[in-house]
Amino acid sequence: MVAHHHNLLTCTDFPGKDPGEVFQSSFRQHWIRMLWPFTKTSLLTLLIFTIGFLTFFIIDVGQSTPRHLMLVFLLLFFLIIQFEFLVRFYRYFLYVIVVTDRRVHRIKKTILTTDEHECVDLWVLQEIDKRQRGPIQNILGFGSLTLEAQDTCMTLHFVPHIESRYNEIMSLRERARASGRRMFLEPKQ
Amino acid sequence: MTLLWNILAVAVLGITAMEWVLWQFFRRRAEGLHLHLSSTTGRRVFTVMRIRVCVMLHTIFLLCMTFFSLLFLW
Numbered sequence: 001m002v003a004h005h006h007n008l009l010t011c012t013d014f015p016g017k018d019p020g021e022v023f024q025s026s027f028r029q030h031w032i033r034m035l036w037p038f039t040k041t042s043l044l045t046l047l048i049f050t051i052g053f054l055t056f057f058i059i060d061v062g063q064s065t066p067r068h069l070m071l072v073f074l075l076l077f078f079l080i081i082q083f084e085f086l087v088r089f090y091r092y093f094l095y096v097i098v099v100t101d102r103r104v105h106r107i108k109k110t111i112l113t114t115d116e117h118e119c120v121d122l123w124v125l126q127e128i129d130k131r132q133r134g135p136i137q138n139i140l141g142f143g144s145l146t147l148e149a150q151d152t153c154m155t156l157h158f159v160p161h162i163e164s165r166y167n168e169i170m171s172l173r174e175r176a177r178a179s180g181r182r183m184f185l186e187p188k189q
Numbered sequence: 190m191t192l193l194w195n196i197l198a199v200a201v202l203g204i205t206a207m208e209w210v211l212w213q214f215f216r217r218r219a220e221g222l223h224l225h226l227s228s229t230t231g232r233r234v235f236t237v238m239r240i241r242v243c244v245m246l247h248t249i250f251l252l253c254m255t256f257f258s259l260l261f262l263w
Contacts, residue, residue, distance in 0.1 A: 067263075083207060090215045109222075115218075
C-alpha cells in the first residue's frame with residue numbers, strides 16, 4: 001500500500017518537474033481570494049437589475065426603440081460583468097503551488113497572456129517566514145509564506161492551512177538538507 | 190418580432206460560443222496542473238469536474254437571464 005502510494009507520488013506529473021523529483025503536495029490560494037470578485041460581480045448585477053426594474057416597471061419607457069436599446073445595453077453590460085468574473089474564476093484555478101521533495105514550484109497562468117513558472121530549491125532556503133495578520137487571517141487559517149534563499153525570495157500569498165504548509169515545507173527542507181549532506185559525505189564507489 | 194428572434198439567436202449563440210472558447214482555453218492551460226495530479230488521490234479530477242459543473246450552471250444562468258429578459262421586456 002505504502003509502495004503503491006509512493007509510486008503514485010513519483011508518477012505524478014506537472015509542468016517543469018524533474019525526473020528525480022517526488023511530488024509531495026499541491027495547493028491553490030485560499031478561497032477568500034475570490035470573495036472580492038464575487039462580491040463585485042454580485043453588486044454590479046444587482047445594480048443592473050435595479051436599473052432594469054426602475055426603467056421597465058417604475059418609469060416605464062413606453063416607446064419601442066429606446067426600450068429596446070436600453071434592454072440590449074443592460075444585457076450587454078450584464079454579460080460583460082459575468083464573463084469578466086468567469087475569466088477571474090478560471091485564473092484562480094490556474095495558480096498552483098506544487099511542493100516536491102526538492103523544490104517549491106509556483107505555477108501561475110492566465111487564460112491567454114501569462115505563463116510563469118518559478119521554483120526554489122528547498123535545501124538552499126535560509127529562511128521560511130510565516131505571516132498571518134489580522135483576525136480574518138487567523139480565524140480562517142491563511143496567510144503569507146516567504147521563502148528566502150541567498151539570491152532569491154519567493155512570497156506566496158493567501159496560503160490556505162498555513163500552519164500545516166509551513167510545517168511541511170520546514171520538514172521537507174530538513175530532509176532535503178540531510179539527504180544532500182549524506183550524498184556529499186558518502187564516498188563515491 | 191423578427192428583430193427580437195434575431196437578437197435572441199445571436200445572444201444565445203454568442204454566450205454559448207464564448208463559454209465554450211473560454212473552457213477550451215482553460216483546459217489547455219490547466220493541463221498538467223489539475224488533470225495529472227489526479228493520480229495521487231483523485232481529488233484533482235473531482236476539482237476539474239466541479240469546475241465544469243460550475244461553468245455549465247453559469248452558462249445556463251446566462252442563457253436563461255438573456256432569453257427571459259429579452260422575451261418578457263422587449
